[in-house]
Amino acid sequence: MVHDKAPTCKADLATAIRESWSQIDEEYCNQVYEVKVCEGKVYIQTQNALSLTPWKKTPCEQPGNIGASEIKQVKANDECSLTYWASRILCTPDPEEKAKLTHQVQEMWNSGNITEIGHIEPPVQPSRKEDLTIVQPGQIKRGKGGTLASRIALLHSLANIEQWAIDLSWDIIARFAAFQLQTGERLPKDFFSDFVKVAGDEAKHYCLLEKRLVELDSRFGDLPVHNGLWQSASDTAHDLLGRLAIVHMVHEARGLDVHPQTLQRFLAQGDKSSAQVLEVLYADEITHVAAGLKWFTYICDVEQRDCLSTFHELVPLYFRGYLKPPFNTEGRKSAGMSEEGRVRSDCAGEPDIY
Numbered sequence: 001m002v003h004d005k006a007p008t009c010k011a012d013l014a015t016a017i018r019e020s021w022s023q024i025d026e027e028y029c030n031q032v033y034e035v036k037v038c039e040g041k042v043y044i045q046t047q048n049a050l051s052l053t054p055w056k057k058t059p060c061e062q063p064g065n066i067g068a069s070e071i072k073q074v075k076a077n078d079e080c081s082l083t084y085w086a087s088r089i090l091c092t093p094d095p096e097e098k099a100k101l102t103h104q105v106q107e108m109w110n111s112g113n114i115t116e117i118g119h120i121e122p123p124v125q126p127s128r129k130e131d132l133t134i135v136q137p138g139q140i141k142r143g144k145g146g147t148l149a150s151r152i153a154l155l156h157s158l159a160n161i162e163q164w165a166i167d168l169s170w171d172i173i174a175r176f177a178a179f180q181l182q183t184g185e186r187l188p189k190d191f192f193s194d195f196v197k198v199a200g201d202e203a204k205h206y207c208l209l210e211k212r213l214v215e216l217d218s219r220f221g222d223l224p225v226h227n228g229l230w231q232s233a234s235d236t237a238h239d240l241l242g243r244l245a246i247v248h249m250v251h252e253a254r255g256l257d258v259h260p261q262t263l264q265r266f267l268a269q270g271d272k273s274s275a276q277v278l279e280v281l282y283a284d285e286i287t288h289v290a291a292g293l294k295w296f297t298y299i300c301d302v303e304q305r306d307c308l309s310t311f312h313e314l315v316p317l318y319f320r321g322y323l324k325p326p327f328n329t330e331g332r333k334s335a336g337m338s339e340e341g342r343v344r345s346d347c348a349g350e351p352d353i354y
Helices: 012-019 025-030 082-090 094-109 148-175 188-215 228-236 239-270 272-302 306-317 329-334
Strands: 032-038 041-045 061-069
Touching: 082 094, 082 148, 082 188, 094 148, 094 188, 148 188, 148 228, 148 239, 148 272, 188 272, 228 239, 239 272, 239 306, 239 329, 272 306, 272 329
Parallel strands: none
Antiparallel strands: 032 041, 032 061
């Protein structure tokens, strides 16, 4: 059977089929079929006479077993777009597969094999493995790195952050693909290239942390995790400036702040291997803060907004709690942030999301 709509995740195959072939009995919509995408069409392998087009034997993208509830209608050719892949990665629950697919899409984008941005609505929330224990951010116990268990907890917490950071990068691409500035202009291609690069970095970070956890006889998922970072994504799902301000100029900048102290905790215990991983993360995160600041400034300039006052207006709207010292002034300056970019930092506050 062939359908001219390409698949993505968490949608209703039965609805798509009924719209095109109302004569098909609904009993077949509860089956699980092997699916392939080729030349903008979805080929569904069946074992009955319902197949309107023979199973195509030529090499096609997207092999896999996709259930009836996992097919979503999208525009023709959107499976070749960046937002198609962004949404697919967001719907990938396994973090190792998410990282692997991120690097594959990054290569396709950089090589020109993906050229269209497209416009496919991303999921409300990224998929996660069912065996993860999810708790509130304040319930995560990390310790201060004085024991092996504490260092594993810190690395595990960072791996969780990096998994969410992969998703945040793809979500900003998919969710704001059709964003128009007040002038009517669309975001330039460089915007998407920057966040594809950020996604690739975050995938690299996750892989490095997972590898280190395995070396320490642990793995990601052994400890509880939180979804705190996604709250900021949900709060700013309608506001690109808000997303850039909170995720990149607050949360990621906070990652720069805590790096020196975290690094010293590992070095104090002679854990140079973990420290080397942290140094890689830190160098990349400076560029991620810079990317957020770059596009925040770009939009403000085009729309003739004052950057600083806009930032100070947005942060109280979307950021929960207060930032606390220490602040990594050198790291923030490397990313292009000024001292005035610290909002409400002089108040005693809630625990950091990190």
